[in-house]
Amino acid sequence: MTPLKVSFRVNQRDVEVVTVAHRTLLDLLRDDLRLTGTKECCAEGECGACTVLIDGEPVCSCLILAVEAAGQEIVTIEGLERDGEPSALQRAFVSAGAVQCGFCIPGMIMSAHHLLMTTPSPTRAEIQEGLAGNLCRCGGYSRIIEAVERAAKAQR
């Protein structure tokens, strides 16, 4: 397998890595860059645990090859904090009691972050649509909806 050099920006930092063509962005983030906040569950784009933003769009990083992300701007869960402080959305997930085991939460927050960027005051139906690709098995989802609503209110 020929090694390939790939560069992109991750969480506002320029990154250059040598990888192989079949390597997923998820594996590269987790194993090479040690950004382990992004999680792997189904590895087929159904659960959303590996959601990151590429050029502002939420994608399942298990379905993207690392080389496809070349030259793009990637944001992972580790990139949402500002000055070492969690964002309003992240804080809302804790205060609303939306976090249980927490394994789905990074992906859930990335999808919710994108939703609030594009739809600052989402309706309940819009939140459900925006997070439909993120599975949670611990909770009843209603507290996740509440967290997004709280964050939307906080940013207004």
Added chain:
Amino acid sequence: MSGPTIGESYERVGGRERVTGSQRYAADLSFDRVLHVKLVHLPTGRAAIRRIDTHRAEAIPGVACVLTANDLPQPVARFGPAFADRPILATGETKFFGEPVAAVAAETHDAAEAAAALVEVEFDELPAVLSIEQALDPKSPLVQDPSLRPGDAGADTNVLRQWTFGWGEAPVSAHLVLEREYWFPMVTHFAIEPHVFVALPTDTGVTIVTPTQHPFVLQRVVAAALGWPLAKVRIVAPDPGGAFGGKGWPKFEPLVAVLALRLGRPVRLVLTLEETFQAARRTSARIRARTAFDSEGHILSQSLSTDFLIGAYADIGVRVVSKASYAACGPYRTPHAQVVARALLSHTTPSTAFRGFGTPQASWAVESQLTEAARTLGIDSIEIRRRNLARKGEAFIPNDTPADGDWAAALNRAEKALAWNAPLPPNRGRGVALGLKSSSTASASLAIVRLHHDGSVTILSATSDMGQGARTVLAQIASAELGVTPDRITVVMGDTALVPFDSSTSASRSTVFMGNAVTKACAHIRRQIRTLAAAAFNADEASIDVVPGSVTIGDREAVSYLDVLHAAWGPPRGELIGVGEERGGGFRADHPLGGRPEFWEFMCTAVEVEVDRETGMVDVTRLVLASDVGKALNPRQVEAQDEGAAVMGLGHSFMEELLLDSRGCIRNLGALDYRIPTIQDIPRELHSILIENEDGPGPYGAKGAGEGGILGIGAAIGAAVSHATGVYLRELPMTPERIWRALRQTDPPAPPASE
């Protein structure tokens, strides 16, 4: 100093780490010189292994080892929490789809994967036992070799165990006898975190790193499999990313231990989600119920014949069957009960603990019977339950833990919250079901609480914080008991080299058992403070009052714990160690479960649905959960547990079912084909109600919670669907297709389209 009061929804300890991505789950840990393991399994279920050729696999660069059963000391060691029946690797034949026949360890995951694909296995497919009917057919093959069941009269059958529970005299006559058969599907846990197993050889033995719910069970089983003392096996259990019973009982830990010890290097096995489907599941069941009522709807007799299709190895499946069947008649006064329960072996994924532990299966039948009887007799579905419900203190199961809550209160509150009697538009219906689960019986929890010389506190507890928020609750308890703010408390969990024994994180037992252990450990610290204060201040112990956070000596001004420590010890030196232990009622040899349940977990589920008669789709318009929790130490966490359990139960109610082909392969293997509820599948409205009478055996009167929501959800929805449509379904899940087909039996065919 003042901690948050008990009963306050304190923010989740570990919440910040979980929203920022800094929480380290097992797969996020890195280990020096680690080898990556990939399992080799066959594309079929039961098969005779003729030959395994590992040469091509071993030739892949970076492969350290390709292990098969032939490489292990013979006979291959077997393990299991209840029966030592499961070999470390398949030996002779595979007994279920996904049972590994070999394991590859390599320098990289890619190399391990490539090599695993090159392991050549010659095998012959063998006829398999895949259903309850097949398991009971005397002509079927035996799943287990009878030599594994010495002294067992049933060893030449696929009935691993059978129980008969019951009491009372059969009634002479009855006004109504309902005889029905119910089916509950195989479902999988689908924790979002797939299983991870790491083993590291150490100077003193072996360390296993895995997100297990029960570190000390794992230590016992691995030590037994290796023939080692417990002290040589260390279990490190990072917080699981969801478990639900699926991470309770050992799976591949003995295998990774053997690999690490052979290779002298750490090894790491991360399952794919598909492999987790093949590693653990809930047992399916057929329940034949015969229930007799008088004209007023009083239960006269409950006869249940239950068959649970457990898997190829016992795991903890036998306990699931016995425990659920023992209390299967539910929270009702039942003058005559007879429950015959069988655990049937099959060539399928070993079934294990799964939230509710067999009770959702039994409740599906018993609660559906009550609903149908109520409607047949012209009695309201809530009223028939009210008439039969055991009152507090009533021994509804003779000689056992009596009803320990005001259960009717939950029913009344749910009735009101759902607006039970409000008029309904067409195609809407309402249903109710009660759920009663036998909690933890004989078991033990130990806790150590360390009061450091700056007044901060470390709690050592083997409870697993798997999403329920155990750290938060234990910190709240210590905060209240010692008067230390929670931000000065750290809860250390999940390392058998650090924390004292705990039986398990299961059966909703931790708040009660571990909570009491922490409470007692804090009391132990207060007793030591009193002794120290008496010596330091030259006072009589009887004149000293130690309350959370402060000490009063006679009529002097109160001092802090730290003042006492400093007066007694001078400059910082040492700490106080409190030890607490909770064993509940303890072991009872004469009890069918080895001990009485410490409390009953009780939940009333009431639901309103809208059925689309054209498509069979069901929309849950309102869901009410009313649980009897004694005291909610952290109400938000309790509610979140109840809601999560109920939404999980929407899965087996509407969509979840593992489907097998004729060879025993799972047809819907993975997230694409096996659907669990998404955020779009939840009830339009959801109300959680907590009944708090402080009448539980746990701290401040708490009972366990967290499983209640999944107990009755299927029957409540079934009742609502039949209320809306007149059609009774007795097989879960109630998929749109099943509902549609059932409706086609009653609805006139739609008129042909005009064009």
